[in-house]
Amino acid sequence: EIVMTQSPATLSVSPGERATLSCRASQSVRSNLAWYQQKPGQAPRLLIYAASTRSTGVPARFSGSGSGTEFTLTISSLQSEDFAVYYCQQYNDWPPLTFGGGTRVEIK
Amino acid sequence: EVLLVQSGAELRKPGESLKISCKGSGYSFTDHWIGWVRQMPGKGLEWIGMIYPGDSDTRYSPSFQGQVTISADKSISTAYLQWSSLKASDTAMYYCARHGVQQLVNWFDPWGQGTLVTVSS
Numbered sequence: 001e002i003v004m005t006q007s008p009a010t011l012s013v014s015p016g017e018r019a020t021l022s023c024r025a026s027q028s029v030r031s032n033l034a035w036y037q038q039k040p041g042q043a044p045r046l047l048i049y050a051a052s053t054r055s056t057g058v059p060a061r062f063s064g065s066g067s068g069t070e071f072t073l074t075i076s077s078l079q080s081e082d083f084a085v086y087y088c089q090q091y092n093d094w095p096p097l098t099f100g101g102g103t104r105v106e107i108k
Numbered sequence: 109e110v111l112l113v114q115s116g117a118e119l120r121k122p123g124e125s126l127k128i129s130c131k132g133s134g135y136s137f138t139d140h141w142i143g144w145v146r147q148m149p150g151k152g153l154e155w156i157g158m159i160y161p162g163d164s165d166t167r168y169s170p171s172f173q174g175q176v177t178i179s180a181d182k183s184i185s186t187a188y189l190q191w192s193s194l195k196a197s198d199t200a201m202y203y204c205a206r207h208g209v210q211q212l213v214n215w216f217d218p219w220g221q222g223t224l225v226t227v228s229s
Contacts, residue, residue: 001170034215036153043203044153046217055217087153091214096169097143097155 002026002090006100012108019075021103023088028068032092035064035073038102039084047086048073075105083107110134112142112204112220119226120194127190128223130204137185138162141207143216144178144189148200156202158213159187194227201225 003026013019023033031051036044046055048064051071061076075082088100115129130142143158157168161180168178180187187204202223205216 032214036216043219043222044205044216045219046208046215049208049215049217089153089215094213095155095157095167096171097158097213099153099155102152 001096002029002093002098004088004090004098004100006086006088006103008103009101010104010106012106013078014108015080016077017108019078019082019105021073021075021086021105023066023071023073023100025069025071025090027093029090029092031067032090033064033066033071034089034091035062036087036089037082037084038087044087078105110206110218112206112218114202114204114220114223117224117226119228121229122196122227123193124227125190125192126194126225127188128202128225130187130189130220132185132187132206135206136210138182139210141211141213142180142187143205143207144176144187145203145205145216146172146200147203147222153203156189158207160211161185161187194225196227196229198225199227 005024007022033051035048038044052064063074085102085104111133138161141158144156146154156172159166159178161182177190204220208215208217
């Protein structure tokens, strides 16, 4: 099973600042990685797939990078609606599909 | 618009059975894998398993194998997740989600709204 590790667990950021979230895989997942955003009381929403491709309707301030075992989600200038929990998910090797433990982005 | 609509919240007692549903619309239901994901209160996302409605090919996470059953009825574009004997530890939000590309297992998009299952005596 591929273990996905996200860091930090919580990130405190001021509106307008840049946020950088990390996701590490226990073995290579090539570029087969997705990022999701989940707000309280809502289902997760796809942000990024194939490590760096934005899903339809996702603002350009969200960007993904990386391949192999190290990945990054960057939010260039945090807006109030971006405060949420973010999960990475690998789909290179399954079953099982695996998610990271999540990073909570909170207001500083 | 591609939509997944899940059945409503459920309250059950330990030992009872339950089947929750996920109805797809706006796309060819038989051509995309559908997965189920658990989220326990205050916790992260866990993959339970998935089904390809076109031929009912089903895969499970080793953690959930034997604990739940995933099925689908393609005639009504609906996938199911069921338990034969619930435990208190099954209390969670359960999401269905479609895989993004026809016939392939990859990212999840879109997601259903979730079904809250509460198991309590």
